[in-house]
Amino acid sequence: MKQITFTLNGRKRQWDIAPDETLIDLLRRQGLTGTKRGCDTGMCGSCAVIIDGRAVNACIYYAFQVDGRTVETIEGVGDFDRPHPLQTALADAGAVQCGFCTPGFIMTAKALLDRKPNAEDADFRQHLDGNLCRCTGYVKIEQAIRSCSTAAEGGAQ
């Protein structure tokens, strides 16, 4: 085991990791199970986290790569008492069925909206092309996420 230091959801962490451990293994081993293991090959986006402002699939990212970096997971986004606007929008739109893909969608959409609050349809389509949902058919997810852009009718929530 070897120690790495990084910022996780705003707090500095020093954790021991195995050299061949992936980031998703590390997060879930530490009890952060909001990051979901889907395909384990970087194809479904359910394990998306934000590293240095960019959405990344934690299943194909080694834990050692976050040394010195800033990581944000779904646990840092919001909770029942203080939901993030994306969480509220998804719940209000009925965009969550089994919910397994939802954290990944939120992290990917958040990474985009943090960088471009006035994101437009083309931005969403491009940035969410790595998130799969097998329940909803995407329409409600897309509507909910789009409503959080300042470019949406009525502005961001």
Add this chain to the structure above:
Amino acid sequence: MMNYVDFKTPASVAEARALMKELGPQASPVAGSTLHVFLRDESPKVAVDISRLGLNSIDTLPDGYRIGATSTVGDLQDFHAPGWVLDRVAREFVTQPIRNVATLGGSIIRVFPWSDLPIPLLALDAVMEIEGDETRRIAAGDFFKSQPFHHLQSGDLLTAIHVPALASGQGFGYHKERRTTTDFSRCSVAVWMALEDDRVADVRIAIGAAVPMPCRMKAMEQALKGKKPTQSNFESAVQAGLDEGHWKGLHGISNEYARHLASVIVVDMLHAATDEAKGDAV
């Protein structure tokens, strides 16, 4: 994935090179890490994180761009400048979370039949910069003749890729044929063309996925030089040069279909490059 028994995080090219020399074959350079999903290597390796060496900028040169090898595909996608065409290629590269970490260097140092980025680099006649005991430059045509990592000796690093900017009268076309965003390419084509007096003054055609290794289609290029950029000239040049390709269908398509697919896409991309060269590109 790989069997990493340790990892190192060098802060400079010199430090990374020294480490890799010291570790020899045990060293495994890691930039984005997305490549490692496809690798199965049980032998113990030491990961050398080369993502923090300052090799991730895109610099403007008088005639083009020098792209740091650890620039991500997302960086190529977000960069916009005169004559820059790699954003069009980057957009078609898997999905956003992968574009955010996969690097240009990592995507070309080990080539798979379906690799995306060697194809535009062949068409653009890019030049790779390798930092060894001395700095070496290798043109794309030589770089992709065999597995590119064979060009590297212990401690060598691919540090930059030089691509020319499109000049006036030049055009570029790129198409990747796939069913879904995460699907591997079935056939990818990149075309660079220069027109003079409404004739093809120079053209480079590169193909991937429908052939075992990305390659130039030089017989087609030769047949096009001096010709007017018309549908019939494009079709006859492509038909005349098709036998040069070692067509190999991937993911359930026949070799014959791969050949046909390539012939259709090349003609389409010749038109796309022509339109841009004439200033008609959308």
